[in-house]
Amino acid sequence: xxxxxxxLTIPIIARVEGEGALHLKIHEGKISQLELSIYEPPRLFEKxxxxxxxxxxxxxxxxxxxxxxxxxQMSAVQxxxxxxxMKVSPWVHEMRRLFYCGEWMESHGLHIHMLAxxxxxxxxxxxxxxxxxxxxVKRGLHLHGLGLMLMALLGxxxxxxxxxxVGGFYAAPKISxxxxxxxxxxxxxxxxxxxxxxxxxxPMAKVTQEFTSVCLRHPQEYPMNEGRIVSDRGLDIDxxxxxxxxxxxxxxxxxxxxxxxxxxxxxxxxxxxxxxxxHLLPAEVHDILKEGNITFPTQNMFHSVIARSVEIYYAxxxxxxxxxxxxxxxxxxxxxxxxxxxGFGCTEAPRGLLWHRYEFNDEGLVASSRIVPPTSQNQARxxxxxxxxxxxxxxxxxxxxxRFHSEMxxxxxxxxxxxxxxFLQLKVDRV
Amino acid sequence: MEEVKPRIAxxxxxxxxxxxxxxxxxxxxxxxxxxxxxxxxxxxxGPINPTAKVxxxxxxxxxxxxxxxxxxxxxxxxxxYLVTIGACAxxxxxxxxxxxxxxxxxxxxxxxxxxxxxxxxxxxxxxxxVKVDYEIYGCPVNSQQVLASLLSLLQKVTPTARRDKVCLExxxxxxxxxxxxxxxxxxxxxxxxxxxxxxxxLGRGCYACYGPAENINTDSLTQWLSSLGLSDAEIARRFxxxxxxxPGFKEAGLKLQKKKAx
Numbered sequence: 001x002x003x004x005x006x007x008l009t010i011p012i013i014a015r016v017e018g019e020g021a022l023h024l025k026i027h028e029g030k031i032s033q034l035e036l037s038i039y040e041p042p043r044l045f046e047k048x049x050x051x052x053x054x055x056x057x058x059x060x061x062x063x064x065x066x067x068x069x070x071x072x073q074m075s076a077v078q079x080x081x082x083x084x085x086m087k088v089s090p091w092v093h094e095m096r097r098l099f100y101c102g103e104w105m106e107s108h109g110l111h112i113h114m115l116a117x118x119x120x121x122x123x124x125x126x127x128x129x130x131x132x133x134x135x136x137v138k139r140g141l142h143l144h145g146l147g148l149m150l151m152a153l154l155g156x157x158x159x160x161x162x163x164x165x166v167g168g169f170y171a172a173p174k175i176s177x178x179x180x181x182x183x184x185x186x187x188x189x190x191x192x193x194x195x196x197x198x199x200x201x202x203p204m205a206k207v208t209q210e211f212t213s214v215c216l217r218h219p220q221e222y223p224m225n226e227g228r229i230v231s232d233r234g235l236d237i238d239x240x241x242x243x244x245x246x247x248x249x250x251x252x253x254x255x256x257x258x259x260x261x262x263x264x265x266x267x268x269x270x271x272x273x274x275x276x277x278x279h280l281l282p283a284e285v286h287d288i289l290k291e292g293n294i295t296f297p298t299q300n301m302f303h304s305v306i307a308r309s310v311e312i313y314y315a316x317x318x319x320x321x322x323x324x325x326x327x328x329x330x331x332x333x334x335x336x337x338x339x340x341x342x343g344f345g346c347t348e349a350p351r352g353l354l355w356h357r358y359e360f361n362d363e364g365l366v367a368s369s370r371i372v373p374p375t376s377q378n379q380a381r382x383x384x385x386x387x388x389x390x391x392x393x394x395x396x397x398x399x400x401x402x403r404f405h406s407e408m409x410x411x412x413x414x415x416x417x418x419x420x421x422x423f424l425q426l427k428v429d430r431v
Numbered sequence: 432m433e434e435v436k437p438r439i440a441x442x443x444x445x446x447x448x449x450x451x452x453x454x455x456x457x458x459x460x461x462x463x464x465x466x467x468x469x470x471x472x473x474x475x476x477g478p479i480n481p482t483a484k485v486x487x488x489x490x491x492x493x494x495x496x497x498x499x500x501x502x503x504x505x506x507x508x509x510x511x512y513l514v515t516i517g518a519c520a521x522x523x524x525x526x527x528x529x530x531x532x533x534x535x536x537x538x539x540x541x542x543x544x545x546x547x548x549x550x551x552x553x554x555x556x557x558x559x560x561v562k563v564d565y566e567i568y569g570c571p572v573n574s575q576q577v578l579a580s581l582l583s584l585l586q587k588v589t590p591t592a593r594r595d596k597v598c599l600e601x602x603x604x605x606x607x608x609x610x611x612x613x614x615x616x617x618x619x620x621x622x623x624x625x626x627x628x629x630x631x632x633l634g635r636g637c638y639a640c641y642g643p644a645e646n647i648n649t650d651s652l653t654q655w656l657s658s659l660g661l662s663d664a665e666i667a668r669r670f671x672x673x674x675x676x677x678p679g680f681k682e683a684g685l686k687l688q689k690k691k692a693x
């Protein structure tokens with residue numbers, strides 16, 4: 001076995017958002033080549049945003065990702081408000097946070113139950129898993145549904161919501177509508193606590209690895225819409241400095257763009273956020289972490305599923321806090337005064353840092369745009385993790401086992417490949 | 432005798448993944464659906480069997496690569512009914528804006544080595560490539576529309592499409608007209624209903640994400656929008672947006688662009 005060369009290809013990675021593949025070459029018991037291939041076709045968003053008016057951008061960028069449209073809208077509004085030198089009201093600040101809570105719950109809920117949990121419990125899909133574990137699946141779908149409800153409260157629908165605009169929201173939700181959602185959230189809070197404890201009890205490998213976590217950090221808030229970009233290795237920069245430190249490049253064995261921090265791969269997403277911001281979580285979250293014997297920071301990538309559960313619980317607490325303090329307003333957005341300039345927006349999408357840069361011209365239209373989605377930033381990290389994890393797992397496992405393990409490693413990152421603003425089709429060299 | 436369940440597949444092409452969420456956002460109804468039908472191919476949910484013979488194939492996304500152009504033909508050959516879900520599959524989607532531009536120069540602007548990327552100059556609707564049995568336009572489609580189409584097709588009944596306008600939806604729901612009362616530019620008079628008139632409910636104009644309604648009068652709407660002070664370029668952008676390549680919208684938008692150029 002040792003002296004033969006073998007190829008292992010996963011032509012379609014199931015249970016990820018968007019389409020990707022993995023090609024692995026093993027030579028004399030060692031990995032000689034490993035390529036995570038993204039074959040999601042490019043959609044050229046950055047070009048067709050050119051010439052568009054501010055609020056057209058908000059409606060357009062939602063279409064980058066059906067799973068995290070709020071993230072794209074929030075990074076874009078921030079960048080555009082930066083250019084127009086607008087300051088939004090405290091009401092808008094809170095409502096944007098509420099909107100984001102909904103998307104975290106929706107996206108994490110979908111990932112944990114439909115994409116990741118079948119791995120941990122060894123089922124091919126959530127449908128098969130539901131036959132043996134109906135209560136777990138129903139609890140997950142319920143929490144996921146609450147996230148959808150919250151997105152619809154402010155956006156009228158959960159996929160490509162229509163409520164957000166530059167300066168705030170088109171309209172404020174009625175108090176009665178908020179109270180209705182609030183009641184559901186309060187009633188369901190214990191389910192999120194159960195979810196955290198359940199996710200911590202899932203069978204997972206106790207393997208740690210070296211990696212750098214990168215995310216936003218705000219002095220008082222667990223990061224969503226605001227903050228500086230920080231790492232656990234001392235990075236601490238303004239979002240406008242992103243380009244100076246986080247470089248997109250091509251790697252010799254593939255054509256996919258990857259992002260590196262000073263030449264090294266890094267992690268973005270829920271685990272990175274918890275590693276760097278766990279101290280900002282409220283006491284209720286710390287209590288449940290203690291109860292489940294869960295500690296952050298952690299360098300075990302499989303703990304990502306726990307991080308997502310913790311963020312669902314946090315998002316519910318945060319949403320309850322905001323809804324309890326809700327006041328109706330007749331000025332849900334500040335008016336726009338377009339001007340030329342360059343601006344940056346960076347928010348914490350469910351999968352991590354989502355960075356936008358726009359330039360507007362004198363007519364108040366987009367002159368140029370750049371969007372760096374989280375999965376392009378995680379890509380180098382995923383490949384590095386696969387090298388590490390597959391060697392640790394043992395390459396003498398059967399092809400099926402290696403395939404299963406690789407998919408599980410990839411799914412820890414919840415790669416959302418459909419944000420194909422920046423992904424390249426890869427030519428896979430099959431030997 | 433064992434019951435033979437109908438078989439369905441959900442296929443993705445160039446898209447944002449948002450329309451297949453019409454299935455994944457069903458909640459517990461997804462489990463019920465899986466009891467009634469066999470979901471044989473649905474990559475995001477788990478099952479992979481791209482060449483399976485099915486009763487109904489749902490298609491998300493437009494055709495923008497040579498591989499996709501080939502794959503859709505195979506799917507057509509294996510499917511009794513083929514249904515497109517969403518603006519991308521039905522009209523090319525927002526990425527069809529490349530059809531009015533020089534795709535090669537766009538590729539060069541974004542990618543350092545565009546020659547390694549296999550892509551077509553156009554992003555086109557599924558019906559440009561194969562016969563489509565039923566089309567659902569919305570960006571995004573909603574779960575009710577998709578399930579209604581499935582139930583009809585499984586009964587061998589042609590799904591009934593409501594092709595009336597968002598304007599009528601506003602009237603039915605009792606929303607005050609945002610264009611008449613606030614002077615908000617609104618695409619409601621030419622846009623297909625089905626969304627629930629969400630934008631007017633927030634006091635904003637419709638931006639036509641559900642595509643063209645039946646028998647639309649784009650010239651009349653153009654005049655209305657002009658009278659509100661919109662330039663030809665601004666009106667053109669409204670037609671050439673999410674549903675830029677849908678019949679009626681494309682012609683209206685290009686006509687305005689041409690007028691501006693001449």
